Amino acid sequence: MKRVNTVITQIGTMGVALLFSLSAQAAVQEIRATFVPDPSNPMVNRFENKTPQAGVCASFMPARCKALGIFSLRLPELSFVTEQAIEANHENPRQGFMLTLPSDWRDVEVRHSIGETEVVQIRIAGIGGSWNLSRPPGVSAWARPGASWQSMWQSAPAPCMSTNFLAAGASYAQFFWLMPEGGGACARTPSVTIPYFRWSGIDYVYELRTPNPLSMRAGEYRGSLSYSIGRGMDFDMGDALIPSIDTVALNFVLSVEHALKVDIPPGGNRIELLPDGGWQAWLDRGRTPTRLYRDQTFRIAASSRFKMQLECSIVMGNTCGLRNGTGDEVPVQVAVTLPGGIDGQGDQAVRKRPLRLDGSGTELFQPLFYVNDRPGTLHFEVLSDDMREMLNRPGSTYSGVVTVVWDSEV
CATH class of the missing domain: 2.60.40 (Immunoglobulin-like)
Structure with missing residues (x-):
């Protein structure tokens, strides 16, 4: 009897073809996950997220991110600035600091080179960054009767959830809030008018659901998802904050190595x-x-x-x-x-x-x-x-x- 067997089937990784042109209006980021069978854990058969983490999960709360199953990326191309003052005690939350995220799960079709497809799911689970404002009034502009400005930013407004992370100076602060699935708008209103406000160094976290690798062909599966940024868009920061870009495209690469x-x-x-x-x-x-x-x-x-x-x-x-x-x-x-x-x-x-x-x-x-x-x-x-x-x-x-x-x- 002659025996023929396939020992390892593997397709190496390749450079990602950008599906969107790099310009002042868009950012492109890659999310990469890999499955390699592990003889020491044969019952654990799932993709491992290999995307390098940047921002809050890498620097400030790695243990909590791991426990929550979330991953962080930084968007250096994205910032928000005001074109006019944020008025004190405004009634419409869209006139001040407000954020709405695409926190529901979205399907992304990923395709093998021979045409087979699978579905990846992703949701945006939080956001943060550094904001700067005019001084005066400085950071105290966010204080409310009976509440310090620090508590207003360290404790997130509903439906956002607090991470208790805050770093600040006289005219800037760095914060991070989480967003539950199906969350809505989170907003803060100053008690003193702020002539100028800028939010940059933006980090966001995401959750990822990947398909069963055991049913997938060896090789790479690729797909892309775009989020819009701006008034009434996926990332909606209200009417007062104007984004520097209008799109972030996520390119997905799932690499499957079988034995x-x-x-x-x-x-x-x-x-x-x-x-x-x-x-x-x-x-x-x-x-x-x-x-x-x-x-x-x-x-x-x-x-x-x-x-x-x-x-x-x-x-x-x-x-x-x-x-x-x-x-x-x-x-x-x-x-x-x-x-x-x-x-x-x-x-x-x-x-x-x-x-x-x-x-x-x-x-x-x-x-x-x-x-x-x-x-x-x-x-x-x-x-x-x-x-x-x-x-x-x-x-x-x-x-x-x-x-x-x-x-x-x-």
Whole structure:
């Protein structure tokens, strides 16, 4: 028996093609996630976000970001400035500091080079940065009766949620607020008119939901999502704050690296078919064997879907054959048993699944988790009716070559 297997299927990363031109009106950022099967954690089968973090999650609250499952990026191209004064005690929140974020989940289609698609989901989960204002009045302009200006910015207004982060001077402050899913507008109103206000150094955090990598083809999947910035847009900061850019485009790159490895013990590629108990019972007592067979074990590691195929040096119908020196032929039946955790279509365990030349029944096997170095069995058998023909020719040796293929290209 000859064994063919795919050891590692991997497509290296490449530079990202920008789908939007870089200009004063747009920013482009990349979000990259990778799946590589981990033999030490075979039940953990999910993408790992490889996007370098910048801003608040990298510098000020890495533990909290990790606990919340959020990631931060900085938008150096984006800033907001006022074109007119922010009036004290204004009634319309849109006339002062206000923010609304695209906090609901959005679907992003990512596509493999051969056309297969999956869906990534993302939501914006918080925002912050540094603001500067005229002095006078300075930071105290944000104080309210019974509340210091620090408490007004360290504690976020509903529906935003506080991170308790605040760093400040006389005319500037750095803050960060979180936004729950489905959140609305968060606003602050000064008690003293502010002639000029600028918000820059903006960080935002996002949550990411990725598809099941075990059902995906090896290689890279790419997609893009654009958020609009401005009045009434995805990032809506009210009427008083004017953005420096009007779009941020997120380019997604999901890289999938799969493992498919099959090991057969030394000598396992030479199969000798024998009856139960060997030939001695027939030789001593003339007891006719009921079958000739051999079960050959192998070990498999698989994180991706695969198929199995049969190839034969002697073809007999939909299976392989064995031939003796005078040209007599008998068919040999080949089947496979795969370890638990590999689905044989329709949530079926794979137990003595026949291998046929046309591939029927073995065209798709799907690991339910990373199956790492688990035992399986190849079953070879000459059935009793075919074996009787062999017994009529004592002293003959029947042989043939059977090739079993494990193929990740499904």
